[in-house]
Amino acid sequence: MTTAMRPSVSACPACEAAPGAVALAQKAEAERGARLALSVPGVHCGACIGAVERALSAHPGVRSARVNLTLKRASVEADPEVSADDLVRVLDGIGYEAHELDAGALRATATDRAGRDFLMRLAVAGFAAMNVMLLSISVWSGAQDATRDLFHWISAAIAFPAILFAGKPFYVSAWGALRHWRLNMDVPIVLAIVLAMLTSLWETSLSGEHAYFDAALALVFFLLAGRYLDHRTRAVARSAAEELAALEVPRAVRVTAQGEETVPVAALAVGDVVLVRPGGRMSVDGEIVAGRSELDRSLLTGETVPVFAGPGQAVSAGEVNLTGPLRVRASAVGEETSLHRMADLVAIAESGRSRYTSLADSAAKLYAPGVHILSALAFIGWYLFTFDMRIALNIAAAVLIITCPCALGLAVPAVTTAASGRLFRKGMLIKHATALERLAQVDTVVFDKTGTLTEGVPQVTNLDEIPQEALGVARALAEGSSHPLSQSIARAARAAGVAAARIMDAEEIPGYGTQARWNGQRVRLGRGAWVGAAPEPGTAAFLAIGEGPARAFRFADALRPGAEEAVRALRESGRAVLLLSGDSEGAVRDLAGRLGIEDWIAGALPAEKAEKVQALGQAGRKVLMVGDGLNDTAALAAAHVSISPASALDAARVASDIVLLGKDLSPIAEAVSVAQKATRRIRENFRIATLYNVIAVPLAVAGLATPLIAALAMSASSITVSLNALRLR
Amino acid sequence: MSVLSYLIPISLILGGVGLLGFIYTVKSNQYDDPEGDARRILSGEWDDHPKP
Numbered sequence: 001m002t003t004a005m006r007p008s009v010s011a012c013p014a015c016e017a018a019p020g021a022v023a024l025a026q027k028a029e030a031e032r033g034a035r036l037a038l039s040v041p042g043v044h045c046g047a048c049i050g051a052v053e054r055a056l057s058a059h060p061g062v063r064s065a066r067v068n069l070t071l072k073r074a075s076v077e078a079d080p081e082v083s084a085d086d087l088v089r090v091l092d093g094i095g096y097e098a099h100e101l102d103a104g105a106l107r108a109t110a111t112d113r114a115g116r117d118f119l120m121r122l123a124v125a126g127f128a129a130m131n132v133m134l135l136s137i138s139v140w141s142g143a144q145d146a147t148r149d150l151f152h153w154i155s156a157a158i159a160f161p162a163i164l165f166a167g168k169p170f171y172v173s174a175w176g177a178l179r180h181w182r183l184n185m186d187v188p189i190v191l192a193i194v195l196a197m198l199t200s201l202w203e204t205s206l207s208g209e210h211a212y213f214d215a216a217l218a219l220v221f222f223l224l225a226g227r228y229l230d231h232r233t234r235a236v237a238r239s240a241a242e243e244l245a246a247l248e249v250p251r252a253v254r255v256t257a258q259g260e261e262t263v264p265v266a267a268l269a270v271g272d273v274v275l276v277r278p279g280g281r282m283s284v285d286g287e288i289v290a291g292r293s294e295l296d297r298s299l300l301t302g303e304t305v306p307v308f309a310g311p312g313q314a315v316s317a318g319e320v321n322l323t324g325p326l327r328v329r330a331s332a333v334g335e336e337t338s339l340h341r342m343a344d345l346v347a348i349a350e351s352g353r354s355r356y357t358s359l360a361d362s363a364a365k366l367y368a369p370g371v372h373i374l375s376a377l378a379f380i381g382w383y384l385f386t387f388d389m390r391i392a393l394n395i396a397a398a399v400l401i402i403t404c405p406c407a408l409g410l411a412v413p414a415v416t417t418a419a420s421g422r423l424f425r426k427g428m429l430i431k432h433a434t435a436l437e438r439l440a441q442v443d444t445v446v447f448d449k450t451g452t453l454t455e456g457v458p459q460v461t462n463l464d465e466i467p468q469e470a471l472g473v474a475r476a477l478a479e480g481s482s483h484p485l486s487q488s489i490a491r492a493a494r495a496a497g498v499a500a501a502r503i504m505d506a507e508e509i510p511g512y513g514t515q516a517r518w519n520g521q522r523v524r525l526g527r528g529a530w531v532g533a534a535p536e537p538g539t540a541a542f543l544a545i546g547e548g549p550a551r552a553f554r555f556a557d558a559l560r561p562g563a564e565e566a567v568r569a570l571r572e573s574g575r576a577v578l579l580l581s582g583d584s585e586g587a588v589r590d591l592a593g594r595l596g597i598e599d600w601i602a603g604a605l606p607a608e609k610a611e612k613v614q615a616l617g618q619a620g621r622k623v624l625m626v627g628d629g630l631n632d633t634a635a636l637a638a639a640h641v642s643i644s645p646a647s648a649l650d651a652a653r654v655a656s657d658i659v660l661l662g663k664d665l666s667p668i669a670e671a672v673s674v675a676q677k678a679t680r681r682i683r684e685n686f687r688i689a690t691l692y693n694v695i696a697v698p699l700a701v702a703g704l705a706t707p708l709i710a711a712l713a714m715s716a717s718s719i720t721v722s723l724n725a726l727r728l729r
Numbered sequence: 730m731s732v733l734s735y736l737i738p739i740s741l742i743l744g745g746v747g748l749l750g751f752i753y754t755v756k757s758n759q760y761d762d763p764e765g766d767a768r769r770i771l772s773g774e775w776d777d778h779p780k781p
Contacts, residue, residue, distance in 0.1 A: 069765030119755055127748040131741060147733075283744030595779065 036076045036084050037101040040091065043072055048096070055094050076539040112235050118228040122168040125224055125542035128162030129217035133711075136214040139302065140708045145207075152204040152211045158212040159197065166220050167193055168226060185364040185409070188371045189223060192216075192400035200396040202390070212395065215401045215710045222718045223409045230413035230433075233420045237431050252276075252283045255327060268333045276321045276328055278482055285316045285337045286331035293324040294483065294509035298629065300451045305539050305584075306484070307513050308527075318630055323483050324510020352681055353608060358434040359682050360412040365409065375399040378701045391703070398705045401660045402696045407689035414725035419678040422728060427662035428643075428671055435657035437682075438641040439675035441622040445570050445668075446613060446635070448627035449581035449591055452645060453567075453665070454557035458485055458539055462554045466543075470551055472501040474543050477514045477525040486514065487543045488527070489553055513541070521546035539587070560645075564665030567595045569669030576621075580609050581629050587678040592658070626668065628652055643668060674728070681728055684719045692717040 043052055052074060056065035061082040066072075067074045076087060081371035084100035091098040125476035135151040143151060167190070174186040200211040224470050241476065253275040254263050260275060265283045268274065274284055278293065294306040295565045297319050306322055309315065315328055317337040383389065425607045430436060447453050466474070475493035478486035478502060493500075503523065506516035513526015526543045528535045531542040533550035542550040571577055579590045589600035613635045616623045625632070625639035628648035633655045636642040642656040645663075653659055660667065696713040699705045754760070 039738060044770050049765060049768060050772055050774055067765060068762040069768060070762045116755055119760075123748060123751045123755075127744055131744055134740065135737075150733075158741075 011663055014325045024708040030469065031316045034233040036082070036087060038074045038076065038080060038084065038087060038091070039072065039101050040067070040096055040101045041072050042096045043067055043069060043074075043098075047685070051094060051677040051690065052091065054095060055090055056612065059087060059090050062338065074098075088313070099221040115228070115231055115235055118231055121168065121444070122224045122228055123605070124162055125166035125217060125221040127223045128158050128166070129214065130215055131158055132214045136211075136711070139211075144456050148209075149204065149207050152200075152213070155211065156204055159217055163193060163197060163216060163220060164279060166224060170220075170223070183372075185360075185368060188400065189219070189404060189409075190367050190584050191372070192397070192404045195393075195397040196401050199393050201205040203394065206390075208709055211399055212397060212707050212710065215707055215714060218711060218714055219401065219404055223713070226409040226413045229410075229417045233413070233430070234416045235500055236424070237429050239421070242560055255728075266334065268330055270330055272330050272333075274328050274330060276326045278321055278323055278325060280321050282315050282317050282319045282321065282328065283333075285332035286314070286328040286330040287363060288313050289327045289329050293326050294322045294511055296320040296484070298456055299711065308606075310511060323481065323508065326473065344567065358412070359437055359686075360408075361681070363408060363411075363686055371400065371403045371515050372675060372706075374403065374697070381701075383466065387506075392521065395703050397488060398703075399697065399700045401710050402700045402705060402713055403693055404714075407685065407692065407721045409697065410718055410721050410725075411685035411689060414722045415678050415681045415685065418728040419674055423667070423671055423674055426667045426670060427664065428667050429659040429661055430657070430660060432657040435641055436675045436678050438622070438657070438678040439672055442575065442641060442672060444616055444621040445624045445626065446578045446579065446580055446639065447567075447597075448609075448625075448629060448635075449579060449583055449588060450557065451647065452594065452626055452632075453560060453563045453579070455560050455593065457558050457665075458488045458555035460488055460553055461556045462552070463492050463496060466551060466553070468498055469501070470543060470545065471496070471498045471543060473518055473523050474504065474525055474553070475521060476500040476503045476518075477506065477516055477543070480516075481508050481514050485539070485553070485555060488555065489525075518545070527628070557570070557587065559662060560595070560665050562664035564595060565666040566668045570672070571596070573672070576671075580604050580612060580635070582606075582609075582629075587648040606631040606634055610638045613638045624672075625656075626665075627656075643671075677728060681725055685724055688724065689717055689721050 022501045040052060043049060049069060052067050053065050056062055056074060056076055059078075059082070061079040063077045063079070065074060065076045076082075078087075088098045112728075114122050128170075132155045135155050138147050139151050170186045170189050173184065174190040177187060196212040196216040200213050200216070203209075203211050217590060250269055251262055252265050253260050254268065255273040255275050268284060272284075273289060274286070276282055288309055288311050290311060292311075293309045295309045295315065296306050309321075311325065315326075316450055317332075378399045379392045382395050385391035386392065416430075416433070416436055419436055420632075423430060450456050463471070471493050474489050475498055476489040478493070479489070489683075501518055501520045502514040506514060508514045509526070509530075512530040513524055515522060515526075516522040517523070523546070524531050525541060528540065528550070530540050531544040531550045533542040533544070533552065536554065539555040541553045541555070543553065544550040567577055576599070577597050579588065579592050579595075579597045581600070581602055582604055583602060585602040588600055592598070592600040601608075604612070609632060613623050613625055617638070617640060622641075623639045625642040626644070627635050627636055628643070628645050629652060629671040632644075633652050635654040636644060636652060641658070643658045643660060644652045644656040645660045645665075646653070647663075648656075648659075652675070658671065694703070696709065699709060759766075
């Protein structure tokens with residue numbers, strides 16, 4: 001018990017000391033100046049690096065700037081008074097789109113310590129394996145007596161320290177499993193390494209013929225390569241996912257008696273008054289104390305029609321303010337907001353997913369006990385047969401070494417690396433280790449509507465019903481507003497080549513619309529009731545000229561590019577496609593008809609979505625959920641596997657296994673087929689690895705295996721498995 | 730066979746130098762931006778004198 005406790009006890013002082021160290025570092029950083037991180041997605045060439053770095057360095061107060069082309073990021077060291085907004089503007093000026101990244105959220109991935117550690121161990125194992133192999137080849141090609149012993153001793157001198165250092169990840173993991181009375185893949189690995197090293201040392205001291213130093217080192221090298229690949233794929237996905245999170249810098253404007261101040265969201269308290277500008281997202285739950293506007297609640301509920309907001313109305317975190325500035329008195333902040341409470345639904349739903357056992361785990365479950373039993377039987381059998389401990393131990397070690405899962409260790413990571421790389425180039429980020437395997441099993445696809453199949457951007461549908469003159473007036477009125485419906489009208493009118501009418505005294509009435517004077521008449525563009533028109537069933541805005549009748553602009557949500565292709569390809573491959581939306585029935589029926597989806601549900605509440613997905617899962621269906629809003633989060637977590645677009649809310653991205661980086665939805669269908677190919681390759685790899693064992697194990701049990709055969713079997717199977725995985729690229 | 734007493738240490742030392750070199754490059758962050766470094770070598774910016 002005391003030995004079991006030791007690692008955790010010795011680990012603790014370090015973690016207790018860590019926060020202090022971080023605080024110190026932050027303090028030192030504040031004195032030194034600010035470190036800013038910018039995401040610059042447009043850099044792609046050597047000339048871009050120079051241009052961006054020169055522009056940033058020329059900005060007053062910037063001490064140094066460096067572009068990382070791999071991550072498409074610029075890190076800047078500057079005086080504290082330089083703000084990221086200034087630098088974003090500087091880059092905008094030379095034609096590069098830039099976004100501020102939250103340095104706090106990025107710090108964790110700044111240096112990939114674990115990856116570096118693996119790389120170092122891999123290098124040591126590779127160095128030692130090459131040198132020992134050199135000596136072993138001389139032995140196999142006929143070195144005798146004293147020369148052979150000398151070579152074996154030198155091999156031992158290289159192998160022991162190298163294996164002690166390079167194998168650490170396996171020792172730690174095997175010990176962790178054994179401590180809890182479990183077996184994992186690392187237990188037979190460690191046993192094989194230890195047994196091979198000890199029997200080889202014993203053989204060497206007795207001037208024996210066979211030593212397995214090279215096999216033990218090659219084993220460690222190949223297995224570490226597998227682990228490193230695995231780590232790389234996940235680290236790339238993690239850092240990209242963290243960059244998405246870091247794009248949303250959590251800041252709010254607090255209104256105090258002294259004026260306005262920008263503070264981190266974490267510093268807000270209940271009762272604070274927060275100013276939310278048009279276009280900004282609510283960071284707290286609360287009540288509007290001043291201002292009139294409209295709110296876009298699509299991320300929370302899936303509704304596309306903006307709702308009116310005025311003093312006294314309750315708002316929740318995550319809603320987007322559209323037209324006028326609002327002052328909100330916070331009633332709940334941080335973890336207490338409805339945004340976070342909804343995210344809690346995820347934790348409940350997620351427990352279902354952890355039941356999935358990956359192919360590698362199920363292989364290990366069969367494999368680990370089998371290997372132990374086999375080599376134990378070989379040992380007992382040979383001991384009873386010869387009563388010679390040395391022969392029996394040598395054969396047991398040979399069995400362990402030969403069966404050891406070199407190819408098994410590479411089988412999964414080599415394939416997932418190749419498949420993730422291919423999907424990453426298509427704009428998909430695989431976040432979860434077993435996401436590909438689960439994606440391959442999918443037979444039912446559930447889509448959310450707003451923000452997923454549609455862009456959440458309305459488009460005018462009845463432009464041809466509106467006379468040119470009225471359209472000109474509408475364009476002029478719409479251009480003065482940042483409301484999404486206005487912007488859509490302006491865009492449509494511009495595209496139709498209609499010039500803006502000359503209007504005067506334009507003013508925006510937040511929450512209602514825009515009004516102005518045109519040819520001496522009052523013109524208004526806005527809500528039906530305000531303009532004096534009968535309400536319409538769908539999303540609509542109205543234009544009234546003078547006392548004339550109001551004209552309606554009707555809107556439909558624009559489809560996301562690739563949505564039709566994705567739905568068609570999924571249906572053609574024989575999968576059921578469902579549409580679950582929180583939006584009104586008319587809008588959902590319309591979209592389902594356009595895409596040819598027969599099964600749809602409108603007006604679904606977040607819990608209903610999750611229930612529906614769970615019900616499908618209980619009926620034996622493997623559900624892929626594609627959604628972006630907070631109302632989808634629970635359903636995303638409940639599904640067998642889930643995808644969310646990069647524009648989704650943070651909580652939805654966290655809950656999903658795969659993130660779509662681009663706007664295009666068409667990669668989804670391809671991802672499913674790549675995932676199926678990947679699982680097929682993984683199974684093939686297992687078969688290849690088994691085939692080698694079927695040939696080599698009888699030789700080992702029969703006592704005919706030599707270190708040369710072990711080395712050949714191991715290298716050949718590892719290389720075949722890697723090459724097979726590369727076919728996926 | 731006495732040649733072995735030179736060749737083996739020499740091969741080990743040369744390999745070891747390579748290993749130390751690799752460890753040095755890992756420790757000094759030289760693999761953080763492989764793509765950028767490949768492009769930077771082609772830029773003529775600091776050709777006349779090293780970056781201060």
